[in-house]
Amino acid sequence: MKVYEYPPRSQWAEITARPHLDTSSLHIKVSSILDDIRKRGDAALKEYTLQFDKTELENLQVGKKEWDKGCDLVSPELKKAIETARDNIAKFHASQTLEILKTETTPGVVCWQKPVGIEKVGLYIPGGTAPLFSTVLMLAVPAHIAGCREIIMCTPCGKNGNVHPAVLCAARIAGVDKIFKLGGIQAIGAMAYGTESVPKVYKIFGPGNQYVTAAKQIVSLRDVAIDMPAGPSEVAIIADKTSNPAFVASDFLSQAEHGADSQSMLFTLDADIVSPIQTEIERQLSQLHRKELTGKSLEHSKIVVLKNREELIEITNEYAPEHLIIQSKDYNELGEMIVNAGSVFLGPYTPESAGDYASGTNHTLPTSGYAKAYSGVNLDSFIRKITFQEITREGLKNLGKTIEIMAANESLDAHKNAVSIRLSSSNKK
C-alpha cells in the first residue's frame, strides 16, 4: 500500500493508471482455436475441454435430472438468500423498463422507441476457486425481465463433471433456459458460432480470464455483440475524519480479496485518518482466509491525500472507478459531483458487498477507467430500442420541403423523389 500525500497534478496520471491487460499477444492462438470451433463444432469443444480442463464430456448440456439434483443439494438458507437477492435485482431492473412514449415532432409526424429484448443471449460464468452464483443472478435476472426468448449459460464443470450446485440453483431461480459445461475459449466460440449442441446467440455477457477476454474481443469484431471490455476489479473510497476506520478498512479489503490484480484506492482530505485506517487494514487482514492473495492486491493499492475538495472530485472522476464508496460526512453532496464511475455507494452503511450481491444494482461494471464511456450492465444491455415513425399525408406536406432541400444538397435524387412522388400524388387527391 503506497501513501501519497498531496501529490502534484503531474503525478496523477501515474497514480490513477491501471496495469493494462494486453491480450493482443493471445489473439493468434485464440483465433485459431475459435476457427476450429467454428468449423468442427461439438467435436472441437470436447477436445479442447479435455486438453485445457482435463475433463472428458459426453454431453455438453446439463440434463434436467442433473440440474434438479444439483438444486436439491443447496441448503435452504442459501436458497432463500439467492431468492431474496433475485427479488431485489428484479425489482431494480424492472424499474428500468422503458415506457413507449410517442413524440409528435411536427404535426402529423410521430416518432417513438419500442424496447425489444435481444432474442438470444449467452451468459458466461467462470469457474475457479469459488462458485460465482451471484453473477448468474446479475446476468440472467435482467435478461429475463428484458424478455430475451432464449437465455443460455456456459460454465466449466469441476473435475467430477458436475457444475457447482449453487450455480445450478441460481440459474434455475433466475430463469436460465439451458446450461452447457463449457469454459474459456470453448464457451465463447460455442455461443458466438453455434454448434450441434449449443445455440448461436446474438450477445455474450460475463466476466472471465484473459483468454475469455481475448475470445470475446475477437468474436465481437464480426459475429456477436459483447457486454463490455473487461479488466481487474477495483474500488475507490472517499473518507474523512467522520468515517469509521474499521468500515473503510473492511471495504478496502473486500475489494482486495477479489484477486491479486484487484486495486483499492482511498482518497481523502484528512491526513490524520490514514494511520488508523492502515492499522485496521492490518488487523482485519490477519483474520482473512484469503490473506495471502489479498495481501498481494494491497501491494498495488494506494492511499492518496488531496489538498481540497476540488482535487478530491477531480482525481476521483479521472480515476473513473468501477466501484466508488463515499463515506465522508458530505457524501450526498460529493455524490452529485461524480461523473465517471460504475456504481456509487453512499454513506457509512452502504458497503460494496451489498451491491455485489443483493441490494438490487448490478455488479457487472466497467473497470480500468471504461466508466468514462460505458455503463454497467443494466436492463438496456439486454434490449434494443427500435425506432418507429408514422407520418400522415398532412405530416409529409409539413415536412416534405425540408427533406427535399436536404436531399438535393446531399446529391441524393432518389431520396428527394421518394417525397416528391408522394406529395404530387397527394396533391392530386
Place this chain on the structure above:
Amino acid sequence: MKVYEYPPRSQWAEITARPHLDTSSLHIKVSSILDDIRKRGDAALKEYTLQFDKTELENLQVGKKEWDKGCDLVSPELKKAIETARDNIAKFHASQTLEILKTETTPGVVCWQKPVGIEKVGLYIPGGTAPLFSTVLMLAVPAHIAGCREIIMCTPCGKNGNVHPAVLCAARIAGVDKIFKLGGIQAIGAMAYGTESVPKVYKIFGPGNQYVTAAKQIVSLRDVAIDMPAGPSEVAIIADKTSNPAFVASDFLSQAEHGADSQSMLFTLDADIVSPIQTEIERQLSQLHRKELTGKSLEHSKIVVLKNREELIEITNEYAPEHLIIQSKDYNELGEMIVNAGSVFLGPYTPESAGDYASGTNHTLPTSGYAKAYSGVNLDSFIRKITFQEITREGLKNLGKTIEIMAANESLDAHKNAVSIRLSSSNKK
C-alpha cells in the same frame, strides 16, 4: 434484381445473407498507421493526410473565421431546412431523457440510475461525393442534449483545403465545439489517442469506409468506445396490393442510390404486385443522376414473394433490416410483430428519407443484421447510467444476513466482514 417466388426455407439463409465486409486483412496496415499516430501525433497526421488525401495542412483545426465564412456561404433555404431538422431531432432525442427514479428494493435500501453525458465525444463525418451534413445533425444534436462537455468532429477537407460549407453550418447549428480537417485512419487515431491539436475522446461515432471501420475496430479493443459495427446500408420494404407501386419503387431506389454495395429488399405476399413495381423502378431509375451506381446496387437487391403472413414476418425478422418500410394495409399490425430492425417506417406516407433527414429519428442504425443485438444511435449512446445506492443502518440490518450467507458461500470473507463489522457496530448503539 432477383425475384424469388415462394422460396423454400432452406433458401432463406442465402436470401437474407449480406456480403461480409472483412476488414481483418487491413488490420496490420491500419494498426501500423495508428501506432505511428499515437507516437508522433500531429506530425504523423499531417504526413498521412498529404499521402492519402493529397492535402497539405498547416492547421488541423478549422479556425473561427473560416467556420463563420463557411456558414455564410450556405443558402438561407438550406439553413432553414437544417434548423427544422435539428429541431425535430432535438425534440425526439430530448424525449428519451431518463428521469431519475429511486427504487426501494428492501426497506432502507434505495437504488437509482443517474444518466450522465460522456464527457468527451468524437464524431466522424466522411468526405466523398456529397457533404453529409445530415449525419452531423444525427450525431451532434443528441450529444448536445446528453450534456457531453466536449463535442469534437473530424472530417476531411476538399483539395482546396476547405470543409464543405453545409457541413460547417450543420456543425454550428448542432453545437459542435471543434472541427478538425482529418479523414480516414488519421481522424480515428487522432480522436482515440489525442495529439497536440486534437483532444482525446472517450467514444467515437460515425460512418466511414473500410479503413475507418478497421481503425474504429482496432482502437475499440482498448482505447475508446465506438458506436457500433458498420456495414453497407440496406432497406426492406413490405408491400401488398394496396401499396402504390410508385411509392414502393421510390423507396427501393432511394436506398439503392446510397452506394453500389447498398441492398434493397421487397417482401410481399402478392405476386401480382411484382411486375408493376419492377416497371416503376425502371421508369424512375432512368431519371436519376446516380443512375449507374444505383443500377449496380439493384443487381444484388431482391424481391421475395412469401406464402403467408407467418413467413413474411419471420423472414423480415431473420433479415433484421437497418430500415424497414411497411406499406401494406395492415402496417400497424405487422409493425407490432417486428422484433429485429433498426428503424421502422409505417404507412404509405412515411418514406425512409424522412428519417434520413428530418422526422426526428436517428439515421445511424445497425446494418448487416446487427439489429439483432444493437440499437441505433440514440440519446443512450451519449450517456452512461451510473448506479447509486444508499442503505440506512436499518436497511443493512434487513439485508445483511442475505449478503453474509452469499459471500460466505462464494468464499469471500472480507465481503462478508464488510457487513458483519457494520452490523455489530450498529448493534452496540
